[in-house]
Amino acid sequence: MNGAQILIKALEAEGVDIVFGYPGGAIMPVYDALVGTSLRHILVRHEQAAALAADGYARASGKVGVCLATSGPGATNLITGIANAYLDSVPMVAITGQVSSTLMGTDAFQEVDIFGISMPIVKHNFIIRQTSEIASTIRAAFELARSGRPGPVLVDLPKDVVSAEYNDSVFEGGAVKHLPRPEARQLHIAKDLISASQQPLLYAGGGVRIARASQELRSFVEATGIPVVTTLQGLGAVPGDHPLNLGMLGMHGSKAANFAVQQCDLLICVGARFDDRVTGKLAEFAPNAKVIHLDADPAEIGKLRQVECAIMGDIKVGLNFLHVKPEIDFWVKRCLANKEKFIWDYNAPTEGVYAPRFIKEMSDKAPENTIVACDVGQHQMWVAQHYSFSYPHLHLTSGGLGTMGYGVPAAMGAKMACPEKTVVAVSGDGSILMNIQELATLKRYNIPIKIVLFDNKALGMVRQWQELFFAENYSEVDLSDNPDFVKVAEAFSIPAFRIERQDQVADAIDRMFEHEGPVLMHVLIDPKENVWPLVPPGKSNENMMEAKVKAI
Amino acid sequence: MKFTVSMRLANTEGALERVLGRLRARCFDISSMSAERTHDKAFIDARLTVEGLRAPEPLIKQLEKLYEVQNLKVQYAEAGNHGWQYPNERQSEVCLPL
Numbered sequence: 275m276n277g278a279q280i281l282i283k284a285l286e287a288e289g290v291d292i293v294f295g296y297p298g299g300a301i302m303p304v305y306d307a308l309v310g311t312s313l314r315h316i317l318v319r320h321e322q323a324a325a326l327a328a329d330g331y332a333r334a335s336g337k338v339g340v341c342l343a344t345s346g347p348g349a350t351n352l353i354t355g356i357a358n359a360y361l362d363s364v365p366m367v368a369i370t371g372q373v374s375s376t377l378m379g380t381d382a383f384q385e386v387d388i389f390g391i392s393m394p395i396v397k398h399n400f401i402i403r404q405t406s407e408i409a410s411t412i413r414a415a416f417e418l419a420r421s422g423r424p425g426p427v428l429v430d431l432p433k434d435v436v437s438a439e440y441n442d443s444v445f446e447g448g449a450v451k452h453l454p455r456p457e458a459r460q461l462h463i464a465k466d467l468i469s470a471s472q473q474p475l476l477y478a479g480g481g482v483r484i485a486r487a488s489q490e491l492r493s494f495v496e497a498t499g500i501p502v503v504t505t506l507q508g509l510g511a512v513p514g515d516h517p518l519n520l521g522m523l524g525m526h527g528s529k530a531a532n533f534a535v536q537q538c539d540l541l542i543c544v545g546a547r548f549d550d551r552v553t554g555k556l557a558e559f560a561p562n563a564k565v566i567h568l569d570a571d572p573a574e575i576g577k578l579r580q581v582e583c584a585i586m587g588d589i590k591v592g593l594n595f596l597h598v599k600p601e602i603d604f605w606v607k608r609c610l611a612n613k614e615k616f617i618w619d620y621n622a623p624t625e626g627v628y629a630p631r632f633i634k635e636m637s638d639k640a641p642e643n644t645i646v647a648c649d650v651g652q653h654q655m656w657v658a659q660h661y662s663f664s665y666p667h668l669h670l671t672s673g674g675l676g677t678m679g680y681g682v683p684a685a686m687g688a689k690m691a692c693p694e695k696t697v698v699a700v701s702g703d704g705s706i707l708m709n710i711q712e713l714a715t716l717k718r719y720n721i722p723i724k725i726v727l728f729d730n731k732a733l734g735m736v737r738q739w740q741e742l743f744f745a746e747n748y749s750e751v752d753l754s755d756n757p758d759f760v761k762v763a764e765a766f767s768i769p770a771f772r773i774e775r776q777d778q779v780a781d782a783i784d785r786m787f788e789h790e791g792p793v794l795m796h797v798l799i800d801p802k803e804n805v806w807p808l809v810p811p812g813k814s815n816e817n818m819m820e821a822k823v824k825a826i
Numbered sequence: 827m828k829f830t831v832s833m834r835l836a837n838t839e840g841a842l843e844r845v846l847g848r849l850r851a852r853c854f855d856i857s858s859m860s861a862e863r864t865h866d867k868a869f870i871d872a873r874l875t876v877e878g879l880r881a882p883e884p885l886i887k888q889l890e891k892l893y894e895v896q897n898l899k900v901q902y903a904e905a906g907n908h909g910w911q912y913p914n915e916r917q918s919e920v921c922l923p924l
Binding site: 389393394399418571572577 | 839840843844847883
């Protein structure tokens with residue numbers, strides 16, 4: 275058995291069924307061994323999409339995503355996708371080919387030090403120096419990727435190592451280190467803090483998705499009656515239409531959520547990390563609140579905000595223990611009154627498509643358990659604000675890194691992971707061109723994702739900031755010479771159609787969901803429309819800007 | 827704030843580089859360091875004196891997370907609370923959004 279065959283066997287032992295990748299010189303022995311095995315290889319058309327698809331696969335399924343690339347440019351093209359997984363704590367194993375050991379360090383053809391390059395953006399990485407170590411290293415890589423706070427692990431494989439023979443490998447997959455139970459003393463402190471609080475608030479983040487703790491969180495909310503705000507990654511931790519769900523907090527959060535945060539006296543942070551897009555001016559974030567922080571990663575506790583009580587380890591255990599009912603009727607009433615007062619207004623004085631309303635309609639019409647993958651920009655925030663998610667793993671979005679081009683590959687990966695679910699990719703005219711080549715992959719494997727492409731003929735989010743904070747000095751945001759996206763899609767043999775008026779929206783959404791196979795809907799929207807409300811940079815969350823008049 | 831971190835690392839490829847990289851990425855300067863491989867070549871014993879404007883505690887936790895770090899001890903040059911709060915206004919400015 276040669277090294278490449280050992281690698282494939284080790285991947286099979288880990289339960290890997292799908293690998294996203296792109297072949298090349300140094301990884302050829304692995305591609306040779308791939309033929310005729312149980313692994314399904316999806317040939318993407320750019321390695322970045324392999325990493326992003328593996329990310330989408332992992333988020334949707336909860337399993338480890340795997341991507342494969344050759345040395346040099348293949349490996350460097352993975353980098354953005356690996357960083358994306360790192361910042362959003364997504365379990366991934368990236369396998370890269372490398373030039374032969376004897377050539378390493380000689381500036382050989384297609385040689386880069388991917389081990390060094392990837393070091394700051396991986397949970398851990400390995401170079402395998404001996405064929406005998408392949409099986410055990412792959413096992414360690416998967417264990418690391420999926421244990422504790424998940425993350426990407428890169429394995430660099432020199433060509434001679436995967437070509438050499440070794441017959442004594444042991445294949446044991448599925449290793450995982452379980453999280454410790456939280457400390458009893460801290461749990462009791464938390465219980466007392468909750469009982470004594472008058473204005474408590476739950477602040478739920480992506481950790482709820484990662485821990486698959488939605489049910490525990492919901493039971494906690496039902497038992498305590500505490501209102502909930504969620505981060506971008508936490509959307510769906512409680513259902514979007516839950517009465518106590520005040521919506522997303524932070525820069526583009528709802529007013530009800532941000533006001534609640536600023537007024538609360540106890541903030542129960544579950545699997546979130548006080549990111550700058552959430553807190554605004556950190557020193558003025560939740561100024562009156564004591565903090566209980568539940569997290570799997572001890573390094574997140576106290577990183578940006580002093581806590582009264584730290585519950586490290588398994589958040590499910592923590593949440594299950596904390597069922598106490600504080601006396602908070604007055605506070606809940608106030609939160610719900612705010613929620614009612616600042617409810618979204620979908621009436622726009624325009625015949626054109628109003629994107630927030632489009633997304634609301636799509637949310638209402640979407641089949642149950644539809645997965646929505648987003649690109650990055652205004653449309654991403656509109657989806658976060660106006661789409662009602664019932665579980666966090668149904669919302670795939672590049673939160674930490676903000677990777678334009680994430681949507682289509684992630685949707686592709688999610689559809690491969692969950693073929694029974696409807697998968698929609700919401701994209702923008704800027705983002706889609708960053709990974710447009712993946713339409714070829716969709717066609718080749720007939721991956722039936724639905725692409726909604728909002729086109730405002732601009733890099734909308736940057737344009738919005740230039741309008742508001744750079745004195746309308748529009749610099750390099752005009753995309754009015756966009757290609758004809760319907761023709762582009764059709765050139766890839768993906769059916770496509772265009773809408774430009776509000777009265778076309780309902781039929782178009784039905785048509786999209788009824789269509790079998792991949793389809794692209796090109797939606798022209800008002801270039802002047804902005805994302806509201808908005809916390810300006812460096813300001814606290816009370817200072818939310820709003821539209822003076824809606825763009826027409 | 828100045829402090830000294832003594833740690834034992836597994837002697838795997840890139841172990842020391844990972845520690846140094848993390849110190850730099852989290853905005854700390856190294857004022858002196860020494861590192862020595864143990865006799866059996868299995869470990870590296872490293873001792874780094876580090877300076878920075880930020881609180882040490884989050885950095886220490888980041889170092890503890892590294893796969894190679896077997897154990898870690900910190901000695902602070904001065905008494906006080908070493909991490910749970912920002913020592914001055916300037917620290918919170920560091921974390922402002924764009």
